Amino acid sequence: MPHITRLLTESGSPTVADLVTRVLVAQPIIDMHTHLYPPGFGHTGPDGLMLWGLDDLVTYHYLVAEVFRAVPATKLPYAQFWAMSKAEQADHIWKQLFVERTPLSEACRGVITTLSKLGLDPGVKSLASHRQWFREQNPNDYIDHVMALANVKSITMTNAVFDDNERACWLAGIAPDPRFKGVLRIDPLLLDWPTAGKKLSAWGYNVEEALTEKTIREVKRFLNEWCDRVQAIYCAVSLPPEFRESPILEMAVLPFCEERNIPFAMMIGSRRGVNPELRDAADTGGLADIRAVTSLCQRFPNNRFFVTLLARENQHELAVAARKFGNLMPFGCWWFLNNPSLIDEITRMRIELLGTTVIPQHSDARVLDQLIYKWDHSRTILGRVLTEKYQDLLAAGWPLTKAEIERDARQFLQDNFLIFLGG
Ligand code: HDL
Numbered sequence: 001m002p003h004i005t006r007l008l009t010e011s012g013s014p015t016v017a018d019l020v021t022r023v024l025v026a027q028p029i030i031d032m033h034t035h036l037y038p039p040g041f042g043h044t045g046p047d048g049l050m051l052w053g054l055d056d057l058v059t060y061h062y063l064v065a066e067v068f069r070a071v072p073a074t075k076l077p078y079a080q081f082w083a084m085s086k087a088e089q090a091d092h093i094w095k096q097l098f099v100e101r102t103p104l105s106e107a108c109r110g111v112i113t114t115l116s117k118l119g120l121d122p123g124v125k126s127l128a129s130h131r132q133w134f135r136e137q138n139p140n141d142y143i144d145h146v147m148a149l150a151n152v153k154s155i156t157m158t159n160a161v162f163d164d165n166e167r168a169c170w171l172a173g174i175a176p177d178p179r180f181k182g183v184l185r186i187d188p189l190l191l192d193w194p195t196a197g198k199k200l201s202a203w204g205y206n207v208e209e210a211l212t213e214k215t216i217r218e219v220k221r222f223l224n225e226w227c228d229r230v231q232a233i234y235c236a237v238s239l240p241p242e243f244r245e246s247p248i249l250e251m252a253v254l255p256f257c258e259e260r261n262i263p264f265a266m267m268i269g270s271r272r273g274v275n276p277e278l279r280d281a282a283d284t285g286g287l288a289d290i291r292a293v294t295s296l297c298q299r300f301p302n303n304r305f306f307v308t309l310l311a312r313e314n315q316h317e318l319a320v321a322a323r324k325f326g327n328l329m330p331f332g333c334w335w336f337l338n339n340p341s342l343i344d345e346i347t348r349m350r351i352e353l354l355g356t357t358v359i360p361q362h363s364d365a366r367v368l369d370q371l372i373y374k375w376d377h378s379r380t381i382l383g384r385v386l387t388e389k390y391q392d393l394l395a396a397g398w399p400l401t402k403a404e405i406e407r408d409a410r411q412f413l414q415d416n417f418l419i420f421l422g423g
């Protein structure tokens, strides 16, 4: 009996695609990079860090950028848009991108998928009819509901310690929420050490601009105290395309991460604020230099590096670099790459070069509800790519089993992350 026939007979699936889909849907996910927060960080009003529900979903910064293409600032000035209430902004976006135009973009389709999966009619002309349903949701229970719908078992946060609002929350005392894991995000420390150093001094760390032994010791104390406070499972930074090296990274951060035995995540390629009027949507991306990554992997063999790059053109060399360094873990299709055509291309390339030893996706969700669509869409694409790869393997004579497909799904969607965390 041909292997494919045995596989399908044993699994009771009519096709390989059906079997792969069922296995991926059933596999709980550990989402290794999001901007989500539990309710304790505030879940309403302009300072609430937990974004959730209809108006946050529709005013996602990706959609803000897109609506200013449909109605340019010459017609609706940025200041006039930002003066609107969040509901008024959402109504404007809904009218322009979902009623006057077909919601074909990935960010638009995501809202449609989310509403449909929540059991709400995505074809409404006005959002008003859905607002009552969201008002009836309890934010804490809603987190469980969304995680169940998305089959996400753990949400990894991005805890920006240099953000005054978030830092104040932590200093006021935040009860840990087992559904959320902390990550210490330290962009200013690497991007503008002189300014960051002054803040550390104000916070009671005895540092000076010169990277003296005392300063390095105090920077490590800062990192240690905040990793304890947020219970960070790794440290992270987003770096511009021009990033080549950083003394503070090499003298303080990486030695600290090695001593604490936690990975360091570098997200390289973000060019901040090209259009500041768009606020969170102000940024664009650029080509990074893979040598900045390989140099660190080579010179810091006892450190572990999660790396994601923002330029499509960097993806192949990142995958090749990962063949050279076991302490390099490529992850996700980040930001402007988180679109079906590019997720397909990148995932296919990574599996062909690295097999099951990568982390194919993170959601980067900023609004809780987005977990539903970001993972539904990514599971579909991962399933399509894996189906093709399994069919190729079966054609080569491999006696593929359902248990192997389940093991692979577990590695891709949780174990590769957990194992790399533990070192
Ligand atoms: O720096 C980052 O972590 C990026 O993901 C930015 O937050 C970006 O604005 C974003 O949300 N991308 O999806």
Ligand code: ZN
Pocket: 033, 034, 035, 158, 364
């Ligand atoms: Zn992010």
